[in-house]
Amino acid sequence: MHPILGNLRRLAIYLLAWIPLTTVLTGVLRYSGGMDGTVAFTMAAPLCVVYAFICLGIWYLCKATPLESTSFSQLQLTHLLAAIVISGVWVLLAKALADVLTASSPSYVGLNVQVRKDYPLLFVSGFLLYLLAAAFHYVMLSQELSRLAEQREAKANLLARDSELKALKAQVNPHFLFNSLNSISALTSVDAKRARDMCILLADFLRSTLGLGEKTAIPISEELQLVRAFLAVEKVRFGQRLIVQEYVDPQALDCIVPPLLLQPLVENAINHGVSNLLEGGWIKLEIKHVGADLTMLVENNFDREAPSRPGTGTGLKNVRQRLEAKFGPRATLMLDNAGDIFRVEITLPAECVVTI
Amino acid sequence: MTSVKYRAVIVEDEELARGVLRELLADHREIEIVGEYANGFEAVKHVPELKPDILFLDIQMPKLDGFEVLELLSNKDDMAVVFVTAYNEHALRAFEVHAVDYLLKPFAAARFAEALDRAKQRVGQKQVAPVVELASAARPQGQYAERIPVKDGPRVHIIPVAKLEFAEAQDDYVSLASEGKKYLKQGAISSLEANLDPNDFLRIHRSYLVRLECVSKLEPLSKDSYVVTLHSGARLPVSKSGYAKLKAVLETER
Numbered sequence: 001m002h003p004i005l006g007n008l009r010r011l012a013i014y015l016l017a018w019i020p021l022t023t024v025l026t027g028v029l030r031y032s033g034g035m036d037g038t039v040a041f042t043m044a045a046p047l048c049v050v051y052a053f054i055c056l057g058i059w060y061l062c063k064a065t066p067l068e069s070t071s072f073s074q075l076q077l078t079h080l081l082a083a084i085v086i087s088g089v090w091v092l093l094a095k096a097l098a099d100v101l102t103a104s105s106p107s108y109v110g111l112n113v114q115v116r117k118d119y120p121l122l123f124v125s126g127f128l129l130y131l132l133a134a135a136f137h138y139v140m141l142s143q144e145l146s147r148l149a150e151q152r153e154a155k156a157n158l159l160a161r162d163s164e165l166k167a168l169k170a171q172v173n174p175h176f177l178f179n180s181l182n183s184i185s186a187l188t189s190v191d192a193k194r195a196r197d198m199c200i201l202l203a204d205f206l207r208s209t210l211g212l213g214e215k216t217a218i219p220i221s222e223e224l225q226l227v228r229a230f231l232a233v234e235k236v237r238f239g240q241r242l243i244v245q246e247y248v249d250p251q252a253l254d255c256i257v258p259p260l261l262l263q264p265l266v267e268n269a270i271n272h273g274v275s276n277l278l279e280g281g282w283i284k285l286e287i288k289h290v291g292a293d294l295t296m297l298v299e300n301n302f303d304r305e306a307p308s309r310p311g312t313g314t315g316l317k318n319v320r321q322r323l324e325a326k327f328g329p330r331a332t333l334m335l336d337n338a339g340d341i342f343r344v345e346i347t348l349p350a351e352c353v354v355t356i
Numbered sequence: 357m358t359s360v361k362y363r364a365v366i367v368e369d370e371e372l373a374r375g376v377l378r379e380l381l382a383d384h385r386e387i388e389i390v391g392e393y394a395n396g397f398e399a400v401k402h403v404p405e406l407k408p409d410i411l412f413l414d415i416q417m418p419k420l421d422g423f424e425v426l427e428l429l430s431n432k433d434d435m436a437v438v439f440v441t442a443y444n445e446h447a448l449r450a451f452e453v454h455a456v457d458y459l460l461k462p463f464a465a466a467r468f469a470e471a472l473d474r475a476k477q478r479v480g481q482k483q484v485a486p487v488v489e490l491a492s493a494a495r496p497q498g499q500y501a502e503r504i505p506v507k508d509g510p511r512v513h514i515i516p517v518a519k520l521e522f523a524e525a526q527d528d529y530v531s532l533a534s535e536g537k538k539y540l541k542q543g544a545i546s547s548l549e550a551n552l553d554p555n556d557f558l559r560i561h562r563s564y565l566v567r568l569e570c571v572s573k574l575e576p577l578s579k580d581s582y583v584v585t586l587h588s589g590a591r592l593p594v595s596k597s598g599y600a601k602l603k604a605v606l607e608t609e610r
Contacts, residue, residue: 178442179370182461186372189379239371276418278369278395305514307421307503 002059003140015052022048025125033118039111047094054086055133062137079134087126094122152328159325172209173267183237198236205229212259220287221253227266234270241280252289255352258326262296264315265344269300276306294350299343362479365391365408367399367425368440369417377412380468396420400428401510408435409479415441424505426453428512430542436475501551506539513539521570522592523548525563558605560584560598574602
């Protein structure tokens with residue numbers, strides 16, 4: 001929706017701003033164009049009204065070529081061309097108006113000839129007015145963008161609080177704890193050393209989850225540490241059945257991300273993957289830093305015909321909401337479960353700490 | 357020294373968890389472990405031949421969950437079933453299918469001994485109530501079966517409920533029509549009906565249950581009987597009361 005056309009009050013203010021411009025044009029036509037005062041005004045007033053509306057169209061052009069993401073040369077070229085075309089149209093309109101006026105009354109005799117000499121003057125005025133309007137629209141556009149950003153930020157803050165609470169709750173799945181404790185209890189008599197190792201792994205995992213709920217951002221290396229501790233515990237439980245492949249771009253390690261994005265995905269991969277696979281399952285974890293983007297991928301095989309398990313979808317929903325709240329459209333979460341492979345890919349803007 | 361020997365089977369997918377049961381059972385000389393299975397398919401295949409007295413059954417397992425395993429065991433009424441799980445959500449349902457006990461992992465040796473005592477007491481007493489009917493009673497409101505396991509000799513088929521076209525009662529069995537094939541499942545059509553969403557399925561006849569989506573047309577056959585034709589071309593008889601129900605449903609849909 002056009003911000004001015006869609007709002008009567010703004011349209012009125014906008015048209016008022018054209019009164020001084022009309023006065024200026026009248027003056028130009030009178031003193032530089034050699035027209036009589038009344039004639040100059042009769043020409044300038046309708047031309048300015050029409051031009052005011054033509055200039056509103058520039059908004060669409062400005063929107064299509066935002067200052068932030070358009071190269072300077074492209075910006076120049078676009079507006080130069082548009083300015084020439086629109087000013088040309090304006091000159092033609094002036095010619096038509098002069099023709100009509102000349103034919104309508106004897107007091108305008110010679111206007112159609114007179115106006116020809118003023119073409120360059122009119123063209124330059126049109127050109128300058130175009131540039132003024134374009135600048136005005138860019139200011140308006142950036143104001144609107146910052147208003148939207150503010151709105152989103154307010155919403156994000158609200159959601160962030162909400163999701164922090166949820167994240168806190170989601171941190172440790174009680175079933176994970178019970179299963180791990182059962183594994184430890186099984187190991188105590190058979191393999192005391194492994195039982196102790198598992199206690200330590202579990203403690204590592206719990207300790208690293210503890211502080212996370214309060215933080216809004218952590219280096220990816222920290223999240224990875226958490227995921228590794230989690231997987232190490234599950235590896236004891238599933239033994240040979242669980243295979244983990246990890247591909248981490250060392251450049252990505254210092255990037256800052258919201259906590260607990262990967263862990264719920266990996267937990268899902270365990271609960272819906274290897275847990276349901278007799279012959280065992282694999283999990284592939286990939287973290288890449290490409291250009292301005294950070295990509296995190298969790299992939300696992302699963303059994304399409306497996307009985308459903310409790311808690312389906314909440315972890316994923318939570319991750320999606322938190323991404324949405326924090327990054328809006330700049331982050332994406334893509335799901336793909338073609339065949340017997342489930343794949344979640346998160347792409348978000350990479351914010352990295354530069355280490356020198 | 358007790359001379360009574362009880363035969364026990366363990367069905368549990370995690371090696372370590374099986375180890376705990378094995379170890380705890382070693383302290384009870386009167387129990388002999390006759391089989392250990394890591395998945396439901398294997399259990400369904402072998403448990404009927406082994407005829408154990410006590411069955412230790414995990415709930416969350418690959419392929420078939422513990423309840424589905426139990427549903428497919430023809431001799432389930434002759435066994436004392438002890439569920440072993442990390443999830444307490446299923447406790448109510450477990451007792452509805454007449455489990456003797458419900459052990460929450462991890463459990464203490466004393467708690468295990470208690471469960472074992474209960475199981476031993478149960479051995480020899482036949483179950484009175486049919487188990488399957490009650491299974492649906494414990495399903496939370498608004499939740500219906502998503503899949504139906506069917507045993508076919510040593511094999512187990514899983515029929516997704518979404519693919520079930522109609523069911524026909526045949527003596528002690530129910531024939532399930534799905535994707536052009538028919539599967540025979542032990543049990544009553546009424547217990548199947550109780551497990552399915554009444555918004556999707558309708559009992560159109562004493563012996564027939566049909567998926568409403570599959571109905572193509574409804575015609576009179578004689579004075580008091582009707583016949584329904586399905587999209588697949590199958591024709592099923594409709595009783596007088598079935599006709600009234602079906603007509604009401606089809607009319608509200610239009």
